[in-house]
Amino acid sequence: MNSFSLRRTLLFSRLQAGEIFGGGIWKKLKVILVISVFIVLFSTLLNAGDISGSAGYAQTMILVMAIIPVTAILSDLISVRLLTPASTLEKYISVYIVALSAGAAASVALALSCSTMLSLISLFSEPPAEWPVLLFIGGNFNIAYILFFGLIPLIVYGELIRVRERARGRLLLWMTIIVPAISFIVIIILGAADMLDKHEMSVAAGGIYLILVITSTIMAYRLLRKVELDRKDND
Amino acid sequence: MIELSNVTYWYEPGKDVIQNISATIRDGRIYGLFGLNGSGKTTLLKLMTGLLFPKEGKILCEGEDTVLRKVDTLADIAFMPAEFELKSSESIRKYVSLNSVFYPLFSRQVLEDCLDAFGINTPDTALGKLSLGQKHKFMLAFILSLGTKFIFLDEPLNGMDLPSRTAFRKLIARHLREDQSMVISTHVMTDVSKIVSDVLIVRNDGTLFCDSTVNLSQRYSYGISDTDSGAVYAENCAEGYRVLRMNGGFPESEIPMDILFNAVIKGAVK
Structure with missing residues (x-):
């Protein structure tokens, strides 16, 4: 098949x-x-x-x-x-x-x-x-509302990391939260320091968002292929 | 067939649940899978179905690695877990129509015959209205009707009354095709002792005993004796001893599953 x-x-x-x-x-x-x-x-x-x-x-x-x-x-x-x-x-x-x-x-x-x-x-x-x-x-x-649905792959990826990496520590999960958070904070800081204007900030944030959505869509699929039902049931 | 080669699995490193198991699930056989509580029976079933991936070794189903979860491999496998949830508001008819489309050899006739034998005659009944035993009966009927090459049942007779257990054995005899294989994990050996052709016993250290009942009957003889001398394994009973001896030219005898199980678990039969 x-x-x-x-x-x-x-x-x-x-x-x-x-x-x-x-x-x-x-x-x-x-x-x-x-x-x-x-x-x-x-x-x-x-x-x-x-x-x-x-x-x-x-x-x-x-x-x-x-x-x-x-x-x-x-x-x-x-x-x-x-x-x-x-x-x-x-x-x-x-x-x-x-x-x-x-x-x-x-x-x-x-x-x-x-x-x-x-x-x-x-x-x-x-x-x-x-x-x-x-x-x-x-x-x-507001057209920006459609961006909300871009959160779906991020949620799927986060959930799969939680399931898959349960036994391996939570480093990857935290990295997944921290890296994008830092990226957005950097944009805000650059904006506050007048190094980026409002338009540039929007473009930069949109770019990071798009990269996150694409990356998490691909990575989530890779994780799903490795998912096991590794709950220890009554053996 | 399904081939397990040097399969090891653990949930926590250093604590092997399954240890270096090699075995073959051959076509047209019915395997009884036995083991003490916590010995790893469910883990072994999950490994064979591809729900778990071996930490070491390989499991091939019809030559394909189960880890890959290919569509063809999945279409060859049906697994009934010991505990499962069914959507309570969904009807039997709806459940079957949604799930059966993935299985090319699904047979509505087999399903109806099985449901009839189990006394479940109303396809519009909501699954939530079925008792625990009825849910198991329905799921068994559905799994049998899928026509998959390999059927794995984990404690399938939980919550079932005695007549249904008899019906279960009859249905297997009636509907299991010659190219299909079944692995039944259970604690109640008497339920399946009459239908199994092969025995799998998971020892407490995670190793596996595997042999056919024909081979075992040829190799060992069973009887009740007033002495345990020369026995491979013996247990006290009212009449003296139930003994398992090497078969020294005696006619083949049926070996009770419980004696065989105890002999394997206690290391008397390797």
């Missing part, structure tokens, strides 16, 4: 999506509702009831919530599906397909739900906000 088949990749994606997110629609609606209440409460409290400011916070929180399920998808892959007859590459691509689809679906559902709640609150807010509040639409849309 070929080591890559699009059909098998899609079948594997369907398997993962079905077994992780499949099932009762009412349960999912309840979860969306609970998360929406949390997001709306948190964002309005942080902005002291200012709805326009809250919308920005709510959008960021929705995107964070939308990329979190990737950890569940990866954990499902490692703990249950290493023996499913699909190549590691197919399984790896599948993680992104499921994560992006689930993330997009969750973003839309949360955006609708939070927009409704914020619109209702804005009816009673002082000063009155623009009505209705529509998250991610019109003035609330």
Whole structure:
């Protein structure tokens, strides 16, 4: 059999999506509702009831919530599906397909739900906000939000390092956090010292971000090929 | 076949769980895998399936290194772990439709026959509504229906009642093809003693005893005697001793698994 088949990749994606997110629609609606209440409460409290400011916070929180399920998808892959007859590459691509689809679906559902709640609150807010509040639409849309989905390979890589390097110390995990952090700090310092202007800082930060995303995408695949189920069960 | 060559595995360096094991899982055989608690049975199963990678040595499945996890190799292997989780809201039908598509030799007929024999007749039942024993029965039925060349079962009879254990043996006899092999790890030897053709025993030091029941019957004779003289291994019993002797021209006799197991674990049979 070929080591890559699009059909098998899609079948594997369907398997993962079905077994992780499949099932009762009412349960999912309840979860969306609970998360929406949390997001709306948190964002309005942080902005002291200012709805326009809250919308920005709510959008960021929705995107964070939308990329979190990737950890569940990866954990499902490692703990249950290493023996499913699909190549590691197919399984790896599948993680992104499921994560992006689930993330997009969750973003839309949360955006609708939070927009409704914020619109209702804005009816009673002082000063009155623009009505209705529509998250991610019109003035609330920012192309930079798409960059959030670039965090998925970083999370996958971090999670795989955690799993793979458990027995070998945590040096690699810390290096993975510290090196990018230092890179961004250096840009900020250079900016503060007027050695970089705002535009150059954005380009430098974007470049580092892109390198991180590409590197972690490649490195995560290499780690996934070496993943073992090395929990010591009841022998 | 699956070939294990000088395989060693440890979770912590210096504490070998599996030590320099060499063995062959041949086609068309049923292996009983035995060992004391913590001896490394599950670890050995995981190594053979490619869930763990040997620290030393190699494991080849049909000539391919299991470490590579090639699609063809994975399509030849089905593994039922001792403990597994099933999504509680998912139906049997849905589980089967999502998972079976990866196995070219999957047989719905075999699945239906197995589920029928186990008394699970409602494919729309949510997996969460099945008892522990029923979950094991369902998983066994599913694994048997996949038609893979190698089937690995880790404590498959956990939580199963006696009639289901009998049904399990009958289903294996009915549906296991001649080119398929099975490795069954269990503590309850009586459950599988009638169906195994080969015995694998993991000793406490991580080494492996491996032989066929035919060879063992030719080499040793078993009986009850009032003396243990000349015995390779003997155990007290009400009538005197249960003894295992070298077969000095006696007719072949069936050797009870528990006696063989004790003899291997205590070093009387190498």
